Amino acid sequence: MTTDTLNDLKKILRPEQVTTDQEELYDASADRYKKYAKVKNVLDVPAPTAIVYPTSAEETAELLAYCNDNNINVIPRSGKTATEGGLENWKDHTLVIDGSKMDDIVKIDTYNMQATVQAGVPLQILEDKLRELGYTTGHSPQSKPVAQMGGLVSTRSIGQFSTFYGAIEDMVVGLECVFPDGHISRIKNVPRRSGGPDIRHIAIGNEGALCYITEVTVKIFKFYPENHSFYGYLVDNVDDGLKVLREVMVNGYKPSVARLYSPQDARQHFSHFYKEQCVLIFMNEGPKGIVEATNAAVEEAVEKFQSSIVEQVDSSLIETWFNNLNWDQSRIEKEFRDMAENNTHDGFTTEVSGDWESISRIYHNVMARIEKEFDRYDDLTMLGGHSSHSYLNGTNMYFVYNYEINCAPEDELLTYHHPIHEIIIEETLKAGGSMCHHHGIGKYRSEWTKDEHGSAYYMLEGLKQVFDPKGTMNHGTIFPQEAEIKKYIRD
C-alpha cells in the first residue's frame, strides 16, 4: 500500500482514525492462534499496512468500497479474541477495519425484549447494563469481558449458559451489515417470518469473509439469579457421564449448563475436589417453576445412572468455580507472559460436535490415536476434553491440550499443535461430526472446509462468489487458499 493510499484513507476518515504504529501493526498481523510466535517475535506473516477505526456504517461502507476498488485485503476486527487465525494477515496489502469505536448501545427495549447495539459494544458492557435493569443477554462466552458484539455474531459464538438460552444464532433478531461493494443491508427485527431463506445467516458466522457487521439486535431475557441451582458429581468414566447428559436432554429439559469433564481436564479445573474421576456439572436457571422441574429432571437422570456416580460434590464449589471462569484482558496478557517465560503452551483447544451415538467414539478414537501416533507425546502435560454444550440430538467435545515447547519457537505449531489438531479433525469428520463447534474456521481449519460441508460446499462457495467476487474480505478465512496454506501452515 502506498503513501497515496494512506492519504486517501485520511480523506475518508479523520487522521486520528488511522493507525500505522509499528507495534500495533505487529500485534494486528496475527491473533491468539500464533500467540507463542507473537510473544517470541518470530511471526512469519506480513503486517497490515494500517488499522482504521470507522464510527458508522457509512464510513465502513466507504472504506470497504475503496479497498474493493483498489485490491486491498480487509480484515474486520472486534475484540481480538479470535482463536483460529481469523485475524491473521496473509496479504501484503491489507487494511484492518476495527469496529471498536462503533460502541453505542442504541436501544434497550424491555417491552419487546430486545436490545440493539453497534458492533463494537463489548458484551460485558451490554450485559452489565441489562443486569442493572433485571435482564440478561443470556450470552456468556468465557471471553465475555473482552469480545465485542460484531465479533461474537460473526464467529457464531456460544456461551456457557447455551443449553437454556441458545447460542448467538438463536439470539440475533436482526442486524446491519456492509458488503465489499459498499452496499449496506439492514435486516429488520421481527419475531419470525417466512420470507424466503433466513438471510441473517449470511452474516452470522461469516467471520469477516463476506461482509462487515455494524449493528445487531439481540433478544434479552428476564434474569432470576435468586433461582439459580448448581449440581456437581464425580463420575466413573466419560461414557457414563455422557449418558447422564443425554438423559436430561432427550427428556426435554434445558439446564443452563450441562457439562462433563474428562479426568485429565477435570484435574486442571477442579483441583479442590478432584479425585481422578470425571466431573459432571449442571446449573439450572429461569423462573422458579422451570428451575424446580429441571432440578428434578437432573436428580432423576443421576439416579438412573447411580452405579456410575462416585459422589455428589458440594454445590457451592460449583457456583464458586463458575463465578471465576471468565477471562479479562489482564488474564489474557498474563497467559502470554507465562508462555514466553516458561516455554509452555497451555489451553490449545479443538472443539468439535457429534450426535449422541458418535461423540464418545470421537473422544476415544482421538485419545487413542494421539497416544499412538503423536511423536512428542511425552511433552504433553495435559490432554483431555469436556462436553460443554448439549442439544436434543448430541453434544460437543472440547479437546484441550497443554505441552512443553522443546523446539524452536517458529516450529511450535508444526511440531505440536497441528498434528494433534489434525487427528481430532480427521476423527470427527470420519464419524460424521462437525470439526468446528464454536470457534469458527478461521484460517487454520480452512484446509477442511470442503470436507466439513461436502456437497453443500457448493452453497457456501456461491455466497463468496456473489457477495465478495473480488476476494476483498479476509483472504484465507473459511475459504481455502492453497498457496498460503502451504506457505503459512504446512511448511
Ligand SMILES: Cc1cc2nc3c(=O)[nH]c(=O)nc-3n(C[C@H](O)[C@H](O)[C@H](O)COP(=O)(O)OP(=O)(O)OC[C@H]3O[C@@H](n4cnc5c(N)ncnc54)[C@H](O)[C@@H]3O)c2cc1C
Ligand atoms: C479466553 C477466551 C475464551 C473464549 N471463550 C469462548 C467461548 O466460551 N465461546 C465462544 O464461542 N468463543 C470463545 N472464544 C473465542 C472468541 O472469543 C469468539 O470467537 C468471539 O466471538 C470473538 O469475538 P471478538 O470480538 O474478539 O472478535 P475478533 O477476535 O476481533 O474477530 C473474530 C473473527 O470475526 C471477524 N470479525 C470481527 N468483527 C467483525 C465484524 N464486525 N463483522 C464481520 N466480521 C468480523 C474477524 O475478522 C475474525 O475472523 C474465547 C476466546 C478466548 C481468548
